[in-house]
Amino acid sequence: MSELIQAVLDSDEKSDIRQFISELRQQEKRYLLRNDIVNAFGEYCTRHQKPEHFYHSSHLGKLIYYTQEIIQEDGNFCLIVRPTIASQEVYRLSEDLSVDQMTVQELLDVRDRLVNRFHPSEGDILELDFQPFYDYTPTIRDPKNIGKGVEYLNRYLSSKLFQDPRQWLESLYEFLSVHSYNGLQLLINGRIKSQQQLSDGIKKAIAFVSDRPPEQPYEEFRYELQVLGFEPGWGNTAGRVRETLEILDELIDSPDHQTLEAFVSRIPMVFRIVLVSAHGWFGQEGVLGRPDTGGQVVYVLDQAKSLEQQLQEDITLAGLDILGVEAKVIILSRLIPNSDGTLCNQRLEKVHGTENAWILRVPLREFNPKLTNNWISRFEFWPYLETYAVDSEKELLAEFQGKPDLIVGNYTDGNIVAFLLARRLKVTQCNIAHALEKSKYLFSNLYWQDLDEKYHFSLQFTADLIAMNAANFIISSTYQEIVGTPDSVGQYESYKCFTMPDLYHVVNGIELYSPKFNVVPPGVNESYYFPYSRLEDRVMSDRDRLDELLFTLEDPEQALGKLDDPTKRPLFSIARLDRIKNLTGLAECFGKSEALQEHCNLILVAGKLRVEDSSDNEERDEIEKLYQIIEKYNLQGKIRWLAVRLSKSDSGEIYRVIADRQGVFVQPALFEAFGLTILEAMISGLPTFATQFGGPLEIIQNKFNGFYINPTNLEEMAEIMLEFVSKCDQNPNYWYEVSTRAIDRVYSTYTWKIHTTKLLSLARIYGFWNFTSKEKREDLLRYLEALFYLIYKPRAQKLLEAHMER
Structure with a gap:
């Protein structure tokens, strides 16, 4: 990349880079992200009447394309350049256009000074560097093979x-x-x-x-x-x-x-599995994660059912069922005494449709019962996880009558519990993140001190570093979850190098080329989600009831908005009401496009209808915003907003009811780690429009079995949907063609059978190599324990003290 910078400086473009950075100096922003940089360069090219090829193909245009961040400090510019996926180079461009390559440590110091410019820190800061622990383990060379660990x-x-x-x-x-089961020698x-x-x-x-x-x-x-x-x-x-x-x-x-x-893959060595979903509100009826882990609950429940079935199949094939060998899967969650009429206050609950899969709920120790007897936000949960892990160990040993063979963590809190359990029990640890918070909140590490009272990112990001480095293997839903795309940084990649000013510098937070990373996408529960055309499997009374709910039912407790013309093609979306899911962005996109309103109605299934009914601040903000958009764009008669808690069977049927009317599904999230609702919609037969930021890029093949949208460009988003609707009006077969391809895509790639077969194969192979190579991980685990006890635990203790005073 230094050659490209030198090429700019050695060419006629030297005057352009001088002019461009001079104009950047005039901006108030001292920290520019990629989108800011690309937009600023586009404006520069327009203002100076540069030809099209200059923007895309000049040396400067290429340099801008690869530049992820620019930080301005004392007249100098720090360029963070990403020449390839999972790599980073840093250069200082001085006022006289001289260029120096910077170290990671120098970059982190620049970021610290940006935050602390009025009160600069003195002395050194703790540096975290995990690279030495990976120096003696195999690493992948080709970025294309990341995720095929x-x-x-x-x-x-x-x-x-x-x-x-x-x-x-x-x-x-x-x-x-060495293989045995409850004292029975195997093999x-x-x-x-x-x-x-x-x-x-x-x-x-x-x-x-x-x-x-x-x-x-x-x-x-x-x-x-x-x-x-x-x-x-x-x-x-x-x-x-x-x-x-x-x-x-x-x-x-x-x-x-x-x-x-x-x-x-045939060796009988995995019989007992723990799936950790510590957060709570984990149940099968009337519980959706409240309010922020609903997708995780669906994922883990479906995974547990499929794992138990696959384990039992494997046991039968191995000839062990006749000897009383049983598969057992336990979902470990927290017991919540004040459970609002749900079963979340029951210790043990069998997973429906399984022989031996259970939800085991372990309570938090009381501490302050005002908090611990109730649901606790995922941002506040951290002080309780160590004692929860200790208590859970005893419960699991009792339920299994021995140790589990595999522990799978989910989300940051579940992963740190999985680390603590796996460390104590000496069993294989697998991590699944679903979505890493660091990627969702801009500058969340840099300005953690301003955000910590509300979000406690210092605890969360420390827990992430510990769990992801401790795991024997990590499952991601997509490749880009690990290392992003050529023009966007992956979620795990964001942990490679970052600072939390006045707390620590992460010089090398994770080895992205480690074979511990494996892409294993989830599946769809085919019992509930299947094509609309399978009429023999549908319950017609449910279909009629849900059709009325979606389009005509007048019930102020469940539905807002009466449609002027319910026969228009429905644009449908279902998600929780928060900023990231961006349903308000979809409503505004619809409101701004009169042409789209002429052809379609907008149907939203989301959250609560009234601010006073929500206890979540972000949801309350989005409710207010949605009302404002409906009023501003006069959407009465064109939008339905439903606040209903759906059973699994109703959720599946709602997609099919929309498909009956040749509607479409829109997923407008600002970022989506994977996108389970996209799979649910596609397998139901709905042409799907989904965000181009995140996992949908790997699910959808654009303009073939679905469509990408940019949720930050509302006009373009409306045009893409309008173009599809217009094509369908001109050629009635077009809707069916896209619908059929969407169904085929899910069945070929995204089933739970495929997922669990791969997961169990990974568990056995990593178990085999851990045994035969006798990898010396003790030094790494000791390092991680030091982070836990010296950084995580004292901060968690302070949060606990604050909780005790409430």
Whole structure:
């Protein structure tokens, strides 16, 4: 990138960069983000009548494209340039146009001075650097392979292990020897005493099962196999046992990474799983996360059902069901005594439609019962997580009658609990973030001191750093969740380098090229969400009831707005009412476009109808804003705003009712980490318009099975929707074409079966490599414990003291 800067300075464009930065000096803003920079450059090109190619193709145009931030300090400009995904270079451009490359530490100092310019800090500040812990572990080289960690890890470590046949056989023998379930020995027994005996025994066992009918049940020849040294776990029939043994035989004789993955994926080593969703308001009826974790509740519930089913299938295929081996999945959440009539005050609740999946609710210790007996905001939850983890450990050990095999954290609070539990129980830890708060709130780390009283980001971001570095593997829903796009920074990437002035500098917060990252998108619950055309699976009375609710029912408690013409094509959106989900932006987009109003009605299912009914400040602000927009653009008769809490079955049917009327779904979020409602709408058959900022870029193929919109450009957003509606009016088949492609997209890529098969495969493969490579993680874990006890815990204690006074 220094060559590009030099190319600007060595060309005729030197006068342009001098003029451009001179104009930037006139701006009040001293800290410009990419959007500010691109807009300022566009205005510069227009003002100075530059040709189109100059904006896009000149050296300066390219430099502007790659520049993520510009900080102005004492007449100098600090340019933060992102030449490729997951990389960053920093340059100081002085008034005389001389250029120096800056270190990360110098950049963080500049940011600190920007915040503390009236009261500059003195002395050094704590630096956090995780890079040394990754120096001796394999890292991916090509950015395209980020998020495919297990594939890389498997190839890399297997090639190293296979180089020493003796060590390889010894590791494999030891690995097969350790597996058991409640005292029941699995795979091999004491008759096989060495790796050579293992190799010989496999060939004898293959010959033995080859003489039997492939479909013969395992229990009919179980004891003969035990005499040969092989315990249960190889398969449920002679054919399945033979397949598994032949894979192992091939792995011993001519090992390669694909055979290793195929074999390890069959090993019965995961039976008990904990899914941590600590935040609370976790239930199956009348509970949607209240108000800020509804998507997480849906995700974890569906994941739990699918995991339990997949585990049980795997146990059956391994021939272990006849021996009483059971899968068990526990969703760990908090018990809330004042539960508003929900089941959130019950310790144990079975997950509907499962044999052995449960919601286990553990209460917070009382401390101040005014708080701990009630729901606590996700921004205030931090002081209770350590004691909650200690109490949860006892409860989990009792419920499982032993240790779990895998702990999966969800969101920051669940991930820090997962870290504490996995550390104490010494089991595999998986993290799922859903959405990292740091990306959602602009400058949230830089101005944390102004925001901490309300949001407590100093606790949250510290917890994120601890949990993501401690995890054995991390699941993201999309690639860009990790490292963004060529012109936007990923959520995890934002933790690579940042400052929290007067608290600490993060010089290297996470290794983005680590094979711990894996993209495993969630699925859709196909019991509730399915195509509108499957009339045989729909309940017509529900369809009629919800159609009336959406378009004509007059009920001031549930619905605001009477439509002048209910037959117009519906633009539909469903989300919580907060700033990020941006339903007010969609309403304003609709209000500004008279052409869109002529063709369509706007139907919103969101939040509460009255400010006084909401206890969430952000929701209250959005309610007021929505009323103002309806009034300003005179949208009476053109908009319906519904405040209803939907069951899963009603939620699925509402999408289909909209599809019956050839409507569309609009997801206008300012940022969306993934977008489960997008999948729900698409599988229902709704042409979908979704934000171009975040996960939808990987779900939707633009103009083929859906459409991207820029929620910050309301006029352009309206034009894209209007163009689609006009095409549908001209060609009635166009709606059906997009609808069909949307359905096909979800079924090919986004099902829970695909998700859980991959997740369990990851758990087994990471478990195998943790055992065989004996990776020394103790130094990293000690470092993380130091952060927890020296930074996180004292700050949490101060927050707890404030809570005790309420």
